[in-house]
Amino acid sequence: MDTDVLKIDRLHVEFPIHIGTVRAVNDVSLTIERGKTMGLVGESGCGKSTLGFSILRLLRPPGRITSGKILFQNNDIVSMTETEVKSLRGNKISMIFQDPLTSLNPLFTIGQQFVETIRVHEPQVSKKEATARAGEMLRELGISPDRLKEYPHQMSGGMRQRIMIGIGLVLDPELLIADEPTTALDVIVEAHFLDLLKELSEKLQLSIMLITHNLGVVAQMADVVTVMYGGRIMETGKAEAIFAEPKHPYTRGLLDSVPNIKITQPHLIPMEGMPPDLVDPPTGCVFHPRCPKVMDICRQQVPGGENFDNGHITACWLWRK
Amino acid sequence: MEVRGLVKHFPVSKGFLGNLFSKSKSVVHAVDNVSFTLQEGEVLGLAGESGCGKTTTGRLALRLLDPTSGDVLYRNKSILHLPSEEMRRLRVKMQLIFQDPFASLSPRMTIGQSIAHPLQIQTRLVQSEIVDAVEEIMEKVGLSPASFYRRKYPHQISGGQRQRVGIARALITRPDFVVADEPIAMADVSVRAMILELMSRLKEEFGLTYLFITHDLATAKYICDRIAIMYLGQIMEMGPLDEVFQHPVHPYTQALLAAVPVPDPKARRMHPIPKGDIPDAINPPPGCRFHPRCPSCTIQCQEFGPQMEVAGPGHLVACWNRVGR
Numbered sequence: 001m002d003t004d005v006l007k008i009d010r011l012h013v014e015f016p017i018h019i020g021t022v023r024a025v026n027d028v029s030l031t032i033e034r035g036k037t038m039g040l041v042g043e044s045g046c047g048k049s050t051l052g053f054s055i056l057r058l059l060r061p062p063g064r065i066t067s068g069k070i071l072f073q074n075n076d077i078v079s080m081t082e083t084e085v086k087s088l089r090g091n092k093i094s095m096i097f098q099d100p101l102t103s104l105n106p107l108f109t110i111g112q113q114f115v116e117t118i119r120v121h122e123p124q125v126s127k128k129e130a131t132a133r134a135g136e137m138l139r140e141l142g143i144s145p146d147r148l149k150e151y152p153h154q155m156s157g158g159m160r161q162r163i164m165i166g167i168g169l170v171l172d173p174e175l176l177i178a179d180e181p182t183t184a185l186d187v188i189v190e191a192h193f194l195d196l197l198k199e200l201s202e203k204l205q206l207s208i209m210l211i212t213h214n215l216g217v218v219a220q221m222a223d224v225v226t227v228m229y230g231g232r233i234m235e236t237g238k239a240e241a242i243f244a245e246p247k248h249p250y251t252r253g254l255l256d257s258v259p260n261i262k263i264t265q266p267h268l269i270p271m272e273g274m275p276p277d278l279v280d281p282p283t284g285c286v287f288h289p290r291c292p293k294v295m296d297i298c299r300q301q302v303p304g305g306e307n308f309d310n311g312h313i314t315a316c317w318l319w320r321k
Numbered sequence: 322m323e324v325r326g327l328v329k330h331f332p333v334s335k336g337f338l339g340n341l342f343s344k345s346k347s348v349v350h351a352v353d354n355v356s357f358t359l360q361e362g363e364v365l366g367l368a369g370e371s372g373c374g375k376t377t378t379g380r381l382a383l384r385l386l387d388p389t390s391g392d393v394l395y396r397n398k399s400i401l402h403l404p405s406e407e408m409r410r411l412r413v414k415m416q417l418i419f420q421d422p423f424a425s426l427s428p429r430m431t432i433g434q435s436i437a438h439p440l441q442i443q444t445r446l447v448q449s450e451i452v453d454a455v456e457e458i459m460e461k462v463g464l465s466p467a468s469f470y471r472r473k474y475p476h477q478i479s480g481g482q483r484q485r486v487g488i489a490r491a492l493i494t495r496p497d498f499v500v501a502d503e504p505i506a507m508a509d510v511s512v513r514a515m516i517l518e519l520m521s522r523l524k525e526e527f528g529l530t531y532l533f534i535t536h537d538l539a540t541a542k543y544i545c546d547r548i549a550i551m552y553l554g555q556i557m558e559m560g561p562l563d564e565v566f567q568h569p570v571h572p573y574t575q576a577l578l579a580a581v582p583v584p585d586p587k588a589r590r591m592h593p594i595p596k597g598d599i600p601d602a603i604n605p606p607p608g609c610r611f612h613p614r615c616p617s618c619t620i621q622c623q624e625f626g627p628q629m630e631v632a633g634p635g636h637l638v639a640c641w642n643r644v645g646r
Contacts, residue, residue: 043509043510043511044509142596156599186370186371186536187370187536187537187538187577187580187581187582188370188576188577188580188594188595189370190580190582191580191582191590191594192594192596213509213510214582215510215584216539216581216582216583216584217582218584219582219583219584219585219586219588219589220583220586220589220590222586239586240586240587243584243585243586243587244587253511254510254511255584256514257510257511257513257515258510258514258539258584259514259517259537259539259540259542259543260539260583261538261539261542261578261583262585262588267518268514268517268518268543269514270512270515270518271511271514271515274479274481
């Protein structure tokens with residue numbers, strides 16, 4: 001059996017706007033294996049959320065996929081009809097968002113929202129059965145099933161985020177896309193949430209795409225890390241390798257600018273410059289205007305992938321022999 | 322700077338009918354008996370989860386809010402009962418840097434105007450002197466060339482630059498005490514490092530004293546000399562930063578430190594941390610406020626609130642069960 005749940009092949013996403021075209025995702029290829037967690041990291045505006053939304057074809061107009069393939073269990077999502085995509089959403093591929101208050105409907109109880117999710121995809125299930133399943137899910141999340149009768153505002157932020165993941169997982173999906181799931185949470189609640197996510201992913205053989213700017217969260221959770229910048233992938237590889245021996249100067253820069261509570265760094269090393277304008281990106285490597293190791297070729301040509309051990313790939317001219 | 326036994330209760334509105342029919346008034350115990358001192362040139366971190374009262378404490382220290390009880394002393398003089406004219410003059414010396422540089426800058430003012438505003442209110446300088454002062458401080462915070470950025474509006478500059486504007490505006494009156502309320506919480510990873518480095522440099526250059534409010538302990542590590550950990554309106558533990566981080570005594574401090582995700586896959590957390598949410602600040606638990614979540618809670622903890630006790634040089638902790646007691 002194929003172990004790849006998701007395979008993205010040379011995906012391009014564009015947003016035509018009045019002053020030009022934003023190339024939000026530019027020639028991105030990646031693979032997520034069954035039961036593995038991929039951390040997708042980068043700064044605001046690097047295209048990581050757009051990539052997440054593209055997988056479920058939830059891009060807001062005028063955003064559109066202009067070329068490339070998104071293979072989910074070997075079926076191309078890009079060429080599916082709307083009905084086919086709908087049957088995947090929530091069912092096979094789930095998504096949870098940053099802000100659990102705005103993604104739950106304040107007018108319905110938690111129970112109603114669970115039941116709706118289940119019955120949209122499995123209309124043959126009775127309301128009673130659906131409620132029972134929702135109750136089981138809540139127990140799994142460490143919340144009393146009695147609270148199905150409550151409304152979102154009656155719960156704390158951490159609980160709402162657990163409810164979100166519960167609704168996301170109640171249909172037993174293969175892939176979970178989590179877009180900054182802990183950014184709105186306090187550290188202790190965040191730690192609980194991450195523990196829960198890890199436990200569930202192991203139990204359900206769930207594959208996760210974890211989109212975040214928090215390198216700490218990625219280091220704690222991910223098997224594989226992909227670093228994006230300016231709509232492109234800069235580097236991808238096993239988490240240990242990326243954190244211990246980053247090959248791309250951008251990854252190095254990110255790691256040097258993050259405070260680490262466990263070790264003593266005398267100074268943080270901030271990265272100079274600003275993220276690129278994606279309407280008119282720099283020629284050659286998108287990172288070259290900020291790169292401390294820039295060479296002539298970087299300004300002219302887009303780097304290809306350089307391979308290292310264990311699937312560690314970086315798009316940087318420094319490593320071309 | 323010193324605060325003594327600060328208490329701030331916010332009344333809760335129950336609506337018209339609620340007020341008519343209920344006898345008791347409920348209050349949010351935002352800050353309950355908080356005391357600390359700040360030496361000149363020192364950075365004290367105030368850390369804790371959302372709703373622990375750290376921002377309220379910062380505002381009380383600047384007398385932007387009046388406390389329910391307690392006292393705030395600036396250079397050994399209480400500022401709570403100063404007449405408004407004298408207070409206004411003192412505000413020059415005490416400034417605030419806000420969390421969200423977008424919300425705290427007027428979109429209708431150029432950044433030059435925003436930065437100049439405190440001088441126009443506080444001093445009698447003429448326009449040309451103000452422009453000189455604005456350009457000087459802008460260069461100092463890295464908004465260079467100042468003559469170019471001065472004319473920009475907040476939406477025309479990046480988030481990192483907006484936070485620099487916020488810092489420039491706070492420093493233009495040459496304060497010696499600055500409350501920084503989560504100054505980097507909204508910023509991107511690479512911008513955060515830049516702002517932190519800038520704040521440390523300015524501290525040396527201007528001889529500033531910071532009260533640095535943050536929820537991120539890893540950030541506190543870079544800038545603070547001492548740290549106070551707050552929970553539900555009270556300080557649980559306070560001391561020199563290295564001491565508190567290496568030998569945390571309070572179970573809450575230990576939990577907070579353990580929960581910080583470390584950016585190193587080889588240092589994955591193995592131990593579980595205390596469950597539960599922060600209780601309601603309207604009806605805080607009796608005894609030690611942390612007892613419902615505390616792994617080593619005893620009967621004593623449920624009934625009596627512990628006092629701050631010395632756990633080491635400059636290291637204070639409020640816990641009945643601390644090791645070695």
